[in-house]
Amino acid sequence: MTQAVKTPVYLDYHATTPVDPRVFEAMQRYFCAEFGNAASSEHRFGWVAESAVKQARQRIASLIGAQRVAEIIFTSGATESNNLAILGAMRANAHKGDHLISVVTEHKAVLDPCHWWRQQGGRVTLLPVAEDGLIDLAALEAAIDERTVLISVMAANNEIGVLQDIAAIGALAKQRGVLFHSDAAQAAGKIPLDMEAMGLDLCSFSAHKFYGPKGVGALYVRRRNPRVRLAPLLFGGGHEQGLRSGTLNVPGIVGMAEALALAVAEMDEEAARLTALRERLWRHLAAGLEDLTLNGHKTKRLPGNLHVSVADVEPEKLLTAVKDLALSSRSACTSASQEPSHVMAALGLDEQRLQAAVRFGLGRFTSEAEVDYAAARMVSMVAQLRRENTVAQHS
Amino acid sequence: MIYFDNNATTAVTPAVFDAMLPFLKEQYGNPSSIHQLGNQARVAVEQARGRVAKAIGARSSEITFCASGTEAGNFAIAAALQQAKLAGKLNADSNIVITAIEHPAVKAAAAWFGKLYDVTVRVVPMHFDNGAVSPAPFADAIDANTLLVSVMLANNESGLILPVAEIAALAKSVGALVYCDGVQALGKVPVDVKKLGVDMFSLSAHKFHGPKGIGALFCKRGLKLPAMLHGGSQESGRRAGTENTPGIVGMGVAAERAAACDTVVIAALRDTFEQGLRERLGDKIHVNFADLPRTPNISSVQFKGADGNLLLIMMDQQGLCASTGSACSSGSLSVSPVLLAMGLREAEAKGTIRFSLSRLTTRDEVDRALDAVVAALK
Numbered sequence: 176m177t178q179a180v181k182t183p184v185y186l187d188y189h190a191t192t193p194v195d196p197r198v199f200e201a202m203q204r205y206f207c208a209e210f211g212n213a214a215s216s217e218h219r220f221g222w223v224a225e226s227a228v229k230q231a232r233q234r235i236a237s238l239i240g241a242q243r244v245a246e247i248i249f250t251s252g253a254t255e256s257n258n259l260a261i262l263g264a265m266r267a268n269a270h271k272g273d274h275l276i277s278v279v280t281e282h283k284a285v286l287d288p289c290h291w292w293r294q295q296g297g298r299v300t301l302l303p304v305a306e307d308g309l310i311d312l313a314a315l316e317a318a319i320d321e322r323t324v325l326i327s328v329m330a331a332n333n334e335i336g337v338l339q340d341i342a343a344i345g346a347l348a349k350q351r352g353v354l355f356h357s358d359a360a361q362a363a364g365k366i367p368l369d370m371e372a373m374g375l376d377l378c379s380f381s382a383h384k385f386y387g388p389k390g391v392g393a394l395y396v397r398r399r400n401p402r403v404r405l406a407p408l409l410f411g412g413g414h415e416q417g418l419r420s421g422t423l424n425v426p427g428i429v430g431m432a433e434a435l436a437l438a439v440a441e442m443d444e445e446a447a448r449l450t451a452l453r454e455r456l457w458r459h460l461a462a463g464l465e466d467l468t469l470n471g472h473k474t475k476r477l478p479g480n481l482h483v484s485v486a487d488v489e490p491e492k493l494l495t496a497v498k499d500l501a502l503s504s505r506s507a508c509t510s511a512s513q514e515p516s517h518v519m520a521a522l523g524l525d526e527q528r529l530q531a532a533v534r535f536g537l538g539r540f541t542s543e544a545e546v547d548y549a550a551a552r553m554v555s556m557v558a559q560l561r562r563e564n565t566v567a568q569h570s
Numbered sequence: 571m572i573y574f575d576n577n578a579t580t581a582v583t584p585a586v587f588d589a590m591l592p593f594l595k596e597q598y599g600n601p602s603s604i605h606q607l608g609n610q611a612r613v614a615v616e617q618a619r620g621r622v623a624k625a626i627g628a629r630s631s632e633i634t635f636c637a638s639g640t641e642a643g644n645f646a647i648a649a650a651l652q653q654a655k656l657a658g659k660l661n662a663d664s665n666i667v668i669t670a671i672e673h674p675a676v677k678a679a680a681a682w683f684g685k686l687y688d689v690t691v692r693v694v695p696m697h698f699d700n701g702a703v704s705p706a707p708f709a710d711a712i713d714a715n716t717l718l719v720s721v722m723l724a725n726n727e728s729g730l731i732l733p734v735a736e737i738a739a740l741a742k743s744v745g746a747l748v749y750c751d752g753v754q755a756l757g758k759v760p761v762d763v764k765k766l767g768v769d770m771f772s773l774s775a776h777k778f779h780g781p782k783g784i785g786a787l788f789c790k791r792g793l794k795l796p797a798m799l800h801g802g803s804q805e806s807g808r809r810a811g812t813e814n815t816p817g818i819v820g821m822g823v824a825a826e827r828a829a830a831c832d833t834v835v836i837a838a839l840r841d842t843f844e845q846g847l848r849e850r851l852g853d854k855i856h857v858n859f860a861d862l863p864r865t866p867n868i869s870s871v872q873f874k875g876a877d878g879n880l881l882l883i884m885m886d887q888q889g890l891c892a893s894t895g896s897a898c899s900s901g902s903l904s905v906s907p908v909l910l911a912m913g914l915r916e917a918e919a920k921g922t923i924r925f926s927l928s929r930l931t932t933r934d935e936v937d938r939a940l941d942a943v944v945a946a947l948k
Contacts, residue, residue, distance in 0.1 A: 283810070
C-alpha cells in the first residue's frame with residue numbers, strides 16, 4: 176500500500192528543478208539589501224557585489240576542476256553558453272577551419288547554433304548514435320579533418336539520460352588538436368566533471384538544472400593549453416573579460432555557486448539514492464506493464480533518469496490522463512511540438528517505441544512513496560487506456 | 571549608507587521580491603512544460619509580459635524577454651543589420667546612425683556588427699539649441715542608405731532626455747528602423763513606444779527596482795527579425811533558453827510600479843539636493859545640464875578643481891555612494907566620453923560626480939547626503 180503523497184508528484188527534474196532552500200538562503204540578501212552592481216568599483220555596494228561574484232567564481236572553478244578562476248564566464252543559462260561556445264569558437268577560429276562535429280541527439284541549444292553555422296556557409300557533421308544512445312568513437316575520429324575546429328558532445332542527454340564518454344572524447348580531441356565543448360546542463364552536479372582530467376576546452380552549465388535559480392549559467396573557457404579564443408555574442412561594457420557584456424546577475428550567480436557546491440558535496444550519496452529509486456520505479460513498472468521497454472543505455476545514464484516506451488498508448492493521452500504526475504515525453508524546450516522527439520528518432524527504434532515515450536526525471540526531493548505512487552498510477556492508467564483502445568477497435 | 575547610484579542599479583523593492591518569491595520556491599515549473607507546474611509558470615510569464623507591455627504602451631506580443639538591456643540592445647542592432655542583409659538592402663553606402671552619448675552596449679554592438687556587415691557607423695554629435703537637443707545633426711547624418719537609427723531616450727550619465735519622437739520621424743522619412751535604448755527611462759519619464767514612433771525599445775529590470783539578469787526588447791508588430799540565441803522555441807523563437815520565471819515576474823511588477831511612479835516627488839528631492847549644494851558650496855560646484863531636459867532623479871555635479879575618483883572615495887567614507895559615470899566602464903580612470911560629448915571640458919568632466927536618486931530616496935537621506943558631500947570636501 177502506498178503512503179499518501181502530495182500531488183502533483185514532480186517527476187520532471189530534467190526540465191527544471193526547484194531552488195533548494197539552502198540556495199535560496201544564500202542568494203536572498205543580494206536582492207533587496209546587498210543589491211550593488213558588481214561593476215560599481217567606486218563604493219561599498221559595488222564592492223560587496225563584486226566580492227560575492229568573485230567568491231562564486233572561485234567556488235565554481237574549483238568544483239569543476241578548472242585550473243584558473245578566470246576560466247568561468249557567467250551567462251544567462253546553458254542556451255546562451257552553448258551559443259557562445261559554438262558560434263564564438265567557430266567565428267574566432269575561422270582562420271583555422273570551418274568544420275564542426277556534433278551529435279544528432281544533442282539539445283536544440285547545440286543543434287540550432289550548428290544549423291546556423293551551416294547556414295552561414297560552415298560545415299557541420301552530426302554523428303549518429305547507436306540504439307543505446309552512445310556515439311562511436313571511431314566514427315568521431317573518422318569525422319575529424321584538417322579543417323575541424325570544434326567537437327561538441329553533451330555529457331548527459333536531456334531525454335534518455337545517457338552519458339557519453341567525455342574523457343575519451345577529450346583525449347581524442349587533444350590528440351588531434353581540435354577544441355572540445357560539452358553541454359553539461361544535465362550532467363553538472365549529478366556526475367563528476369573535471370575540466371582538466373576530461374580534456375574539456377569549453378563546457379556549458381545551467382543553474383536551474385541543479386537546484387539553482389533560473390536565468391543564470393556559466394561557460395567554462397580554457398585559458399591555457401590551449402588558450403581558447405571566442406568571439407563574443409554580446410558587446411558592451413566589457414564584463415566577463417569582454418566575452419559577455421551585461422550587468423552581472425549577482426543573486427543568481429551566488430545561488431548557482433551554492434547550488435553546485437551542495438550538489439557536488441552530496442553527489443555520491445544522492446546518486447546512489449536516485450539509482451535505487453530509479454531501479455525501484457523500473458521494477459514496479461515492469462512488473463505491472465507488458466510491452467514496456469527501456470530507452471537508452473542500461474547503466475551509462477543519469478542516476479535520476481528513466482526513459483521508457485509503453486506500447487499501444489499515445490504518450491500525450493497518457494500524460495494528460497495522469498494529471499497528478501508532472502511528467503513529460505521529451506525536452507520541455509520542444510514540448511509544444513507533435514513530431515516524435517529527434518532524440519528518440521535517432522535511436523533507430525520502430526514506430527511503436529518511438530511514439531510512446533515517457534521520461535521520468537527523479538531528483539533531490541523525490542521520495543520512495545512518490546515513486547511507488549507514480550508507478551501504481553502509471554500501471555493502472557496504461558491498463559485503462561489499453562482497454563479503451565481494445566474496445567474502440569472492436570466497436 | 572546612502573545610495574545615490576541608482577543609475578548603476580537599484581534595490582529590488584519588497585513588493586517586487588514578494589511577487590518573485592513563489593517562483594523561487596514552490597512554483598518552480600519550466601514555463602515550457604505542459605503539466606500543471608509548467609502551466610502556472612507560463613501564466614505568470616504571460617501576465618508579466620502584459621504588465622511590461624502596458625508600462626510602455628505596447629502589446630504583449632511585442633515584448634521579448636531576454637537577460638539584460640545589453641542583450642536587448644545587441645539583439646536590436648544585430649537583427650536590424652541581419653534583416654537588411656537578408657532583404658538584399660546592403661550596399662556600399664549603407665550606414666547606421668547612433669548618438670555620441672549612447673551606452674557602451676550600443677556603441678560596442680554598433681561597432682562590431684557594423685564591421686561584420688560592412689556598414690558604416692555614423693556618430694551624431696550633441697548640439698544644443700535653446701536648452702534642447704538640436705535635431706539638425708541627425709537630419710544631416712540620416713540619408714536614404716540609413717538602415718537603423720539608434721537613439722537613447724534618457725542618458726545614463728547626464729540624465730539628458732533626447733527628442734526621440736522627432737529623430738524617429740526623420741528616420742521614418744527615409745525608411746530606416748529606429749532602436750531606442752530605454753534602459754534609463756522607465757520610471758523616470760513617461761514612456762509610450764507608439765508616440766515615440768520607435769521600432770525597438772529596450773528595458774532592463776534592475777534599473778527600475780526589478781531584479782538583475784532580466785531585460786526585455788519591444789519589437790513593433792510586423793517587424794520580422796531573426797533570432798539572436800538559437801536553440802528552442804521560447805519567446806516566439808526570438809530568444810531561446812528556459813524563461814527566467816522569477817526574474818520575469820519581478821520585472822512585470824517593477825515595470826508596473828515604475829510606470830505609475832510619481833516623478834514629481836523625485837524631482838523635488840533632487841532639486842532640494844542641488845539647492846543645498848549651491849547654498850553650502852557656492853561657486854565650488856556647478857550643476858551640469860540643469861538647463862537641459864533631464865530625468866528627475868539625476869544630478870550631475872562638477873566639483874571645481876577636484877578629482878572625481880578621489881572625491882568618491884571620501885564620500886564613501888562619509889557613507890554616501892555615488893559614481894563618476896557608467897558602472898559598465900567604471901574602473902577605467904579615463905574621462906567619460908559621454909560628458910565630453912555633452913560639451914564638458916576635460917577638467918570639468920574629471921571633477922564631475924553623478925548622483926542618482928530613486929523613488930526610494932527620502933528627504934532625510936538628501937539632508938545626510940549634503941552633509942556627507944560637505945564633509946568629504948574638507
